[in-house]
Amino acid sequence: xxxxxxxxxxxxxxxxxxxxxxxxxxxxxxxxxxxxxxxxxxxxxxxxxxxxxxxxxxxxxxxxxxxxxxxxxxxxxxxxxxxxxxxxxxxxxxxxxxxxxxxxxxxxxxxxxxxxxxxxxxxxxxxxxxxxxxxxxxxxxxxxxxxxxxxxxxxxxxxxxxxxxxxxxxxxxxxxxxxxxxxxxxxxxxxxxxxxxxxxxxxxxxxxxxxxxxxxxxxxxxxxxxxxxxxxxxxxxxxxxxxxxxxxxxxxxxxxxxxxxxxxxxxxxxxxxxxxxxxxxxxxxxxxxxxxxxxxxxxxxxxxxxxxxxxxxxxxxxxxxxxxxxxxxxxxx
Numbered sequence: 196x197x198x199x200x201x202x203x204x205x206x207x208x209x210x211x212x213x214x215x216x217x218x219x220x221x222x223x224x225x226x227x228x229x230x231x232x233x234x235x236x237x238x239x240x241x242x243x244x245x246x247x248x249x250x251x252x253x254x255x256x257x258x259x260x261x262x263x264x265x266x267x268x269x270x271x272x273x274x275x276x277x278x279x280x281x282x283x284x285x286x287x288x289x290x291x292x293x294x295x296x297x298x299x300x301x302x303x304x305x306x307x308x309x310x311x312x313x314x315x316x317x318x319x320x321x322x323x324x325x326x327x328x329x330x331x332x333x334x335x336x337x338x339x340x341x342x343x344x345x346x347x348x349x350x351x352x353x354x355x356x357x358x359x360x361x362x363x364x365x366x367x368x369x370x371x372x373x374x375x376x377x378x379x380x381x382x383x384x385x386x387x388x389x390x391x392x393x394x395x396x397x398x399x400x401x402x403x404x405x406x407x408x409x410x411x412x413x414x415x416x417x418x419x420x421x422x423x424x425x426x427x428x429x430x431x432x433x434x435x436x437x438x439x440x441x442x443x444x445x446x447x448x449x450x451x452x453x454x455x456x457x458x459x460x461x462x463x464x465x466x467x468x469x470x471x472x473x474x475x476x477x478x479x480x481x482x483x484x485x486x487x488x489x490x491x492x493x494x495x496x497x498x499x500x501x502x503x504x505x506x507x508x509x510x511x512x513x514x515x516x517x518x519x520x521x522x523x524x525x526x527x528x
Contacts, residue, residue, distance in 0.1 A: 200283035344526035416471035
């Protein structure tokens with residue numbers, strides 16, 4: 196390293212005694228030694244391959260002894276861990292110039308870290324996307340595919356959604372991103388709980404402002420009008436009125452809530468109460484006059500966390516991911 200370092204006499208040389216991979220390997224070794232690592236690590240399975248225990252490995256630096264490899268991940272990030280997560284992910288950080296322009300990003304840690312509000316959400320999504328790409332690339336490489344199957348984009352989208360859920364603790368995030376209410380929740384005028392109900396109701400209730408993405412022909416709803424779930428399709432919660440007419444689907448001004456709230460409905464972990472909000476002079480995103488598709492209307496949304504969780508639990512995510520990857524492995528290019 197001293198012979199090839201730019202601060203030394205390396206610039207005056209026309210050739211080097213070592214190749215670029217050898218120099219990079221030496222640098223990685225010194226980095227691990229300085230961080231208290233155990234020195235050289237044995238190569239692990241490639242991305243998308245199963246290890247001897249039947250598990251899967253994925254992500255950059257998982258086999259070349261990089262700073263975030265395997266169990267030797269950096270300790271520079273102190274977010275909670277999900278030990279049952281399918282694979283590790285990178286914690287990315289933006290690089291900016293003196294004017295604040297983003298020049299790129301780099302990895303500051305790697306592990307099974309849950310997402311917290313301190314981590315840039317767009318970089319979180321990028322780290323999950325990289326995990327998914329690495330897994331599918333590894334399967335393509337192991338199958339000797341010269342071109343990926345046509346089904347790759349569809350499987351990648353579903354894998355991406357499942358993988359993101361493994362790194363999101365919805366209850367912990369709702370505590371920070373929503374307003375917690377006592378009793379059964381709701382407005383004092385329309386949903387005031389009795390004293391007996393308040394004493395017996397130990398479930399947690401969170402309030403969130405939301406929006407209705409109106410479908411074609413959806414009328415303007417009066418303030419306080421109740422809405423009801425009509426089912427989750429393609430990771431959207433569709434809503435109906437009391438007569439059963441479809442109105443549109445639930446949306447949020449904060450994109451992060453799509454990854455926090457919608458999975459709760461899919462896993463049947465919450466009960467919901469929805470009311471149309473009063474109309475204000477403030478313009479809504481994509482707001483349009485009259486009725487029809489493309490118009491938004493404000494909603495009041497209360498989520499009641501259920502103590503007993505039935506249906507699809509988060510523990511099933513890993514099994515769903517494994518099945519998706521095995522199905523992708525059987526696809527033909």
